Amino acid sequence: MNNMLNGKIAIVTGAGAGIGRATAQLFSNEGAVVYAIDIKGLDWVNSGSNVGRIIPVELDICDFTAVKDSIVSIKKEHGHIDVLANIAGLISYELMPMIDYNQFRKMIDVNVVSLVHLMSLVARIMQRQQGGSIINMASMVGAKGAKGQLSYSATKGAVIAATKSAAKELAEYHIRVNAIAPGMVGSERFKAVLAEKFAQKMNDIPFGRLADPEDVANLCLFLASDKSSYMTGQIIGIDGGAII
Template sequence: MHDFSRQVIVITGGARGIGLTIARLFGAAQATVVLIDLNEEAVQQALDYLKDDGCKAYAYVGNVTDAKGMEELFATIVKQHGKIDTLINNAGITRDNLLLRMKEEEWQMVLDINLKGTFICTQKAFRHMMKARKGSIINIASVIGLMGNAGQSNYAASKGGMIAFTKSCAKEFASRNIRVNAIAPGFIETDMTATLSDEVRSSYGKAIPLGKMGSPEDVAKLCMFLASEDSAYITGQTIAVDGGLTMH
């Protein structure tokens, strides 16, 4: 296991699901983990859970779409913990609907949280990372951003946008020794996918070469690699964690 004992890892949407598992694994590797999440109750529960697990964990209630709030929050994190080594842009939502029925609010909300939120947090973290001339930014995109999905045009546009954003930031930040990569999870067992019907699950199962859904740990382990010096020569990439669903 990597030793992250001197590292500060900031995870948006870290109060549950994939984000909370990422926090737990980094915490077990001695990192200082800082969660930012909208859901106040989930934030408190996550903090209690991580502390009970022996993690050095801190959590803030915040909305990634609130640029001013994030600017203050990132400044507070740096003041309190000295630096940010890794930012994981994980906060994300779905509001599925067929295009003809999609309401403008459903489109806008998904683009705002998934894509604009990633822009805002990346910009705020970059300001601090560039002074340290070191950092890793990991954007949790989705295979839907690579291959599209009926009923998810808003989500696909947001995640495809995150992938393009990742490449541009990787080019812009490389000279500062800051790497930016994206992870494209496939179908992972979390609250977000808990509502899928058995029929949908079984059809996905057939389409996935490894024949099963992934776990949040599968995504978290790749985050640990991308945050570590073992991936020092990797930037601008989108790596799928999808049981082979997307192959090029």
């Protein structure tokens, strides 16, 4: 532990599992007070050394009222918010004729609209303190596209565009906004359901393995910390050399 986030207040969405959970845990280990947000799956927070250092907040990020109430409460408790890691997201795989448009609309709501709403709320607090770091979870497919992932890639392309626009709008307040574009990540869900389906594609990863959630969390930590204090508007790939 290097206390890279000592004294910082951080919000991590999608903290119930995978990258979000790994990020919340790592931020806490590095000294931040972490508000771990998810619609479910936060039982892990209430165990061991997490108690009191990571605060579970069970809510649906599409519920604007609940989100705003939570942000106001954090602001009143601490007076500042230093890091927002927008990690919550939905994913789908289907060929174009198979797109479920209700699912697509829901994905836009979670992956894009809620992310923009959270950025907007937290940025209003960060503006007053003249600083902060916002990290958005994009995807390699948002930048490059992928067969069978048109709807998902469209939402992640939107995340990339939103990140760049927010970075431009918030730079004068010294608020940094960056996005991470992972390749294939070996989350529990991926390993359980999709690993076989993508076995062939794994041969395309020069490092010969999927990313672990902790690999991506480490990049989140760098972007959240003052070590990246001169970086904004960047979309950073983390894919084991898949795209070079």
